[in-house]
Amino acid sequence: MSGKPLFAIVVFPGSNCDQDCHHVATELLGCRAEYVWHRDTDLKNADVVILPGGFAYGDYLRAGALARFSPVMESVARFAMDGGPVLGICNGFQVLLEAGLLPGAVRVNRGLRYVCRDVHLKVENTGTAFTRLYEPGDVVRMPIGHMEGNYTAPPETLTELEYEGRIVFRYCDAEGRITDAANPNGATAAIAGISNREGNVVGLMPHPDRCAEGVLGNDVGRRMFESAALALARR
Amino acid sequence: MITAELIADHNLSDEEYSRILEILGREPNLVELGVFSAMWSEHCSYKSSRIHLKNLPTSGPRVIQGPGENAGIVDIGDGLAVAFKMESHNHPSYIEPYQGAATGVGGILRDVFTMGARPIASLDSLRFGRLDAPRMRHLVDGVVRGIAGYGNCIGIPTVAGETTFHAGYNRNILVNVMNVGVVEKDRIFRGRAEGAGNPIIYVGSKTGRDGIHGATMASEEFVGDETRQKRPTVQVGDPFTEKLLLEACLELFRTDAVVGIQDMGAAGLTSSAFEMAGRAGSGLEIDLSKVPVREPGMTPYEILLSESQERMLLVARRDRLETVMAVFAKWDLAAVEIGRVTDSGRVVLFFDGRIVADLPAAPLSDRAPVYDRPRVPPRPLGSMGWERMPEPEDYGACLRAILASPNVAEKSWIWTQYDHMVGTNTVERPGGDAALLRIKGTRKAIAVKSDVNPFFCACDPYRGAAIAVAEAARSIAATGARPLAVTDCLNFGSPERPEIMGQFEAAVRGLSDACRALSVPVVSGNVSFYNETDGRAIPPTPTVGMVGLLEDVSRRVGVAFRAEGDVVALLGEARDELGASEYLRTVHGREEGPCPEVDLEAERRLVDLLVRLAEQGLVASAHDVSDGGLAVALAECAMKGGRGAEISLPETIRPSALLFGETTGRAVITFAAANESSIRKAAAAEQVPFRAVGNVCGSVLSVRVSGRLLVEEKVDSLAKIWRTSFESAIAAADVL
Numbered sequence: 001m002s003g004k005p006l007f008a009i010v011v012f013p014g015s016n017c018d019q020d021c022h023h024v025a026t027e028l029l030g031c032r033a034e035y036v037w038h039r040d041t042d043l044k045n046a047d048v049v050i051l052p053g054g055f056a057y058g059d060y061l062r063a064g065a066l067a068r069f070s071p072v073m074e075s076v077a078r079f080a081m082d083g084g085p086v087l088g089i090c091n092g093f094q095v096l097l098e099a100g101l102l103p104g105a106v107r108v109n110r111g112l113r114y115v116c117r118d119v120h121l122k123v124e125n126t127g128t129a130f131t132r133l134y135e136p137g138d139v140v141r142m143p144i145g146h147m148e149g150n151y152t153a154p155p156e157t158l159t160e161l162e163y164e165g166r167i168v169f170r171y172c173d174a175e176g177r178i179t180d181a182a183n184p185n186g187a188t189a190a191i192a193g194i195s196n197r198e199g200n201v202v203g204l205m206p207h208p209d210r211c212a213e214g215v216l217g218n219d220v221g222r223r224m225f226e227s228a229a230l231a232l233a234r235r
Numbered sequence: 236m237i238t239a240e241l242i243a244d245h246n247l248s249d250e251e252y253s254r255i256l257e258i259l260g261r262e263p264n265l266v267e268l269g270v271f272s273a274m275w276s277e278h279c280s281y282k283s284s285r286i287h288l289k290n291l292p293t294s295g296p297r298v299i300q301g302p303g304e305n306a307g308i309v310d311i312g313d314g315l316a317v318a319f320k321m322e323s324h325n326h327p328s329y330i331e332p333y334q335g336a337a338t339g340v341g342g343i344l345r346d347v348f349t350m351g352a353r354p355i356a357s358l359d360s361l362r363f364g365r366l367d368a369p370r371m372r373h374l375v376d377g378v379v380r381g382i383a384g385y386g387n388c389i390g391i392p393t394v395a396g397e398t399t400f401h402a403g404y405n406r407n408i409l410v411n412v413m414n415v416g417v418v419e420k421d422r423i424f425r426g427r428a429e430g431a432g433n434p435i436i437y438v439g440s441k442t443g444r445d446g447i448h449g450a451t452m453a454s455e456e457f458v459g460d461e462t463r464q465k466r467p468t469v470q471v472g473d474p475f476t477e478k479l480l481l482e483a484c485l486e487l488f489r490t491d492a493v494v495g496i497q498d499m500g501a502a503g504l505t506s507s508a509f510e511m512a513g514r515a516g517s518g519l520e521i522d523l524s525k526v527p528v529r530e531p532g533m534t535p536y537e538i539l540l541s542e543s544q545e546r547m548l549l550v551a552r553r554d555r556l557e558t559v560m561a562v563f564a565k566w567d568l569a570a571v572e573i574g575r576v577t578d579s580g581r582v583v584l585f586f587d588g589r590i591v592a593d594l595p596a597a598p599l600s601d602r603a604p605v606y607d608r609p610r611v612p613p614r615p616l617g618s619m620g621w622e623r624m625p626e627p628e629d630y631g632a633c634l635r636a637i638l639a640s641p642n643v644a645e646k647s648w649i650w651t652q653y654d655h656m657v658g659t660n661t662v663e664r665p666g667g668d669a670a671l672l673r674i675k676g677t678r679k680a681i682a683v684k685s686d687v688n689p690f691f692c693a694c695d696p697y698r699g700a701a702i703a704v705a706e707a708a709r710s711i712a713a714t715g716a717r718p719l720a721v722t723d724c725l726n727f728g729s730p731e732r733p734e735i736m737g738q739f740e741a742a743v744r745g746l747s748d749a750c751r752a753l754s755v756p757v758v759s760g761n762v763s764f765y766n767e768t769d770g771r772a773i774p775p776t777p778t779v780g781m782v783g784l785l786e787d788v789s790r791r792v793g794v795a796f797r798a799e800g801d802v803v804a805l806l807g808e809a810r811d812e813l814g815a816s817e818y819l820r821t822v823h824g825r826e827e828g829p830c831p832e833v834d835l836e837a838e839r840r841l842v843d844l845l846v847r848l849a850e851q852g853l854v855a856s857a858h859d860v861s862d863g864g865l866a867v868a869l870a871e872c873a874m875k876g877g878r879g880a881e882i883s884l885p886e887t888i889r890p891s892a893l894l895f896g897e898t899t900g901r902a903v904i905t906f907a908a909a910n911e912s913s914i915r916k917a918a919a920a921e922q923v924p925f926r927a928v929g930n931v932c933g934s935v936l937s938v939r940v941s942g943r944l945l946v947e948e949k950v951d952s953l954a955k956i957w958r959t960s961f962e963s964a965i966a967a968a969d970v971l
Contacts, residue, residue, distance in 0.1 A: 013479055013566065013567060014388075014474075014475055014478055014479075016389075016478075016657050017388025017390070017657060019658075020657070020658065020659045023659060023675065027675075037565075053657075054476070055387070055388040055389075055390070055474075055475065057475065058388055058473070058474065058475025058476075058478070059388065060475065070654055093613070113380075114383050114387055114652050114653075114654070115651055115652070116387075116650075116652070116653060116654045116655055116656060117647075117651045143656050145387070145654045145656060145657065147387075154574050190932055207656070208658065210656045210657075212660055213671055214661075215662055215789075216659060216661070216662065216789060217662075
């Protein structure tokens with residue numbers, strides 16, 4: 001490990017938040033960042049891989065369904081298998097689900113409409129590569145912006161996720177109560193984000209990239225990026 | 236053989252046809268007739284509006300590009316500029332709301348990014364009929380979904396806008412969309428076909444049979460149930476392809492390969508080809524058989540006039556053709572060289588080896604018809620006796636009713652369906668006075684706002700238009716930003732009717748006077764006529780889009796009451812004006828004038844004062860007083876801040892007008908008590924009436940007038956009404 005951590009930000013045709021993530025990594029964290037075009041397979045020796053939000057392939061067919069076939073995804077899978085930290089935000093989460101790097105699927109929101117607003121999240125697992133800098137039980141405010149965020153999985157998968165503590169974030173109200181009213185999309189068990197067993201792959205529907213600096217009124221999301229950077233610096 | 240019937244089918248008058256014969260010195264063929272028809276449509280040629288629009292102020296020290304290009308551009312310093320424009324998509328949105336609105340977003344985005352700018356924000360200014368009118372909820376739902384569907388997918392935030400409901404729009408809704416982009420000052424591109432021998436490249440979606448004669452449709456009124464037959468003229472949008480086009484073009488603009496570029500909007504390939512050649516004084520040769528088409532058997536006529544979306548025409552340097560093709564290939568876009576630039580001054584179109592049209596480029600726009608249409612000056616609508624009405628018994632109930640009305644209630648149901656945060660620049664989100672977007676890499680932010688009060692315009696188009704400019708400027712200044720420039724979208728009925736032309740002329744005069752007084756030049760715009768059905772026109776609706784500059788984003792000011800104990804003060808003074816107010820409409824069901832007065836010099840002084848107070852960091856909050864009057868403005872500050880206030884006003888005029896009148900030129904500010912004397916002095920220096928009227932405190936909003944307690948409402952109860960009423964009104968839908 002030499003110098004500052006390098007973030008690889010994957011760009012699919014239709015990615016929209018690639019520049020937002022790049023801004024967080026470089027301008028706010030002072031790390032290095034490289035865009036990786038979806039047809040490339042070289043992750044440029046990155047330390048962290050981000051799959052950003054957006055509408056890869058226009059979300060045509062189904063969110064993430066086409067993006068998972070992009071050549072870069074094989075490299076991302078290998079990187080993840082080797083323990084490299086991978087974060088999928090919103091559409092990036094949907095791609096991770098479609099690619100099988102995380103279990104489950106998302107359906108259209110229960111309200112059948114796109115929803116863009118702040119929600120509250122309870123941080124339930126602070127052992128992942130991206131949540132080390134939160135305290136267990138922290139209630140944080142983050143924006144969402146999606147049409148398909150209604151997470152679901154087969155009962156045995158849900159049990160496994162619960163049992164293994166892999167539910168990283170749940171939707172809650174401002175006081176941390178998990179209520180139906182606080183669930184913006186109908187996600188099963190109020191699941192907003194999950195991790196793989198090893199905790200190096202994390203996906204979530206909310207946007208930490210949109211709340212990473214004071215001028216936007218909220219910088220709580222920055223800690224997700226910092227968590228990964230810090231872990232690497234210590235390695 | 237061109238028959239009288241064909242000429243009429245192409246919406247050309249006999250006089251216009253004679254002019255064609257004169258320009259050509261021969262009879263046109265059918266393809267050429269189609270070209271003239273599209274280029275001389277009201278939509279493309281501005282033939283009825285041009286002589287009035289030339290009176291608008293269009294220059295200023297910051298103006299880099301005024302009207303006449305794809306978008307206007309103003310300098311914001313640091314080597315950067317903002318490009319922006321507003322456009323209407325009214326007719327298609329009424330026929331097919333989702334696609335009509337979606338392609339409206341797509342079109343305005345292309346106008347901005349063809350200038351070399353990266354779009355950073357969209358605004359939508361929507362007018363609907365009454366929610367209980369036929370199809371109306373379907374139209375509201377479709378338009379909102381369409382804007383969301385396109386804007387969210389392409390990843391440009393929709394950050395501001397306004398929505399009003401009035402029976403005058405029952406059969407002609409308005410969808411005006413604005414986009415704002417940021418461009419490096421020395422990397423601006425224009426729609427010019429220069430350099431004989433340079434290749435002309437077609438890129439983007441294939442050309443289909445959709446939207447043929449869309450520009451002509453936008454230049455006709457609806458009659459009876461005609462909307463059904465016009466369905467094929469509405470285009471279908473593909474935001475994913477446009478996203479690819481956007482990124483590919485911006486990537487190309489960083490090379491030196493591009494000479495000129497223009498999107499194919501209204502009148503498709505025809506208008507982009509002729510406009511690009513016309514602006515450069517050059518000529519073009521285009522082989523229409525090379526244009527990628529969606530289905531076999533398309534005729535040259537169809538290829539030329541198709542309005543298929545997501546297509547661009549680009550002129551590249553001959554020696555950099557490979558670079559251009561490589562970038563488009565990277566983004567999986569089909570790009571084809573379809574012709575070359577010449578210096579003949581003519582646009583020559585080939586198809587299957589034959590010439591199908593051969594027209595001089597410049598005369599199509601230079602010699603387009605210009606009409607000084609007959610007009611009768613509008614008679615301002617006055618009072619029908621509201622002055623004699625008794626005062627209400629329960630002012631609090633009036634306030635609650637106004638907060639619940641669809642025009643005043645919070646529209647989060649709309650803007651939560653829009654991604655308003657992508658790009659991470661949205662510092663002030665929708666629902667405030669103006670949205671604020673920080674400019675990365677600088678300390679700056681830009682404020683954006685669209686505005687017009689059609690009720691005012693219906694009473695008095697001159698004043699209504701002037702107030703639209705003043706109110707937009709006030710809203711922008713309330714955030715601390717200085718108003719820079721304007722784009723307009725002028726929506727009216729048929730220009731062939733003298734009373735409509737009278738409204739138009741008055742409104743343009745109002746815009747012009749206000750823009751001069753406030754030093755905000757008009758740098759781009761759009762005119763939409765023929766917004767009428769069966770002879771009934773919409774209320775005159777000159778929508779104003781304004782951009783302002785905040786030098787230091789940390790000095791921004793919000794609407795919300797910030798701290799317990801802060802002083803609440805009013806800037807400006809109420810007059811006894813209830814005409815055209817939400818109070819009269821909602822509480823009393825009365826639609827009558829007069830439109831409030833407007834003092835443009837006073838507006839300018841208020842704007843200057845608000846900007847100065849923000850610069851000096853003296854105010855904690857600021858909010859423009861507009862729809863619903865002072866009581867609503869105070870309630871909005873309270874609801875957003877989750878704090879109450881105790882307000883005490885002297886009874887200078889009747890209390891209902893004091894609370895609910897919509898007198899212009901006013902704002903509510905709050906500040907720490909220690910700043911009061913400085914603010915008082917600053918207001919006196921600007922000759923802006925200043926009055927401290929109370930304090931932020933507790934959780935109840937109370938208003939006393941000359942000691943009498945008229946309003947005493949819990950802020951959270953008001954907020955519940957304000958935040959939920961619109962969604963309930965929509966949810967009462969039977970057609971969703």
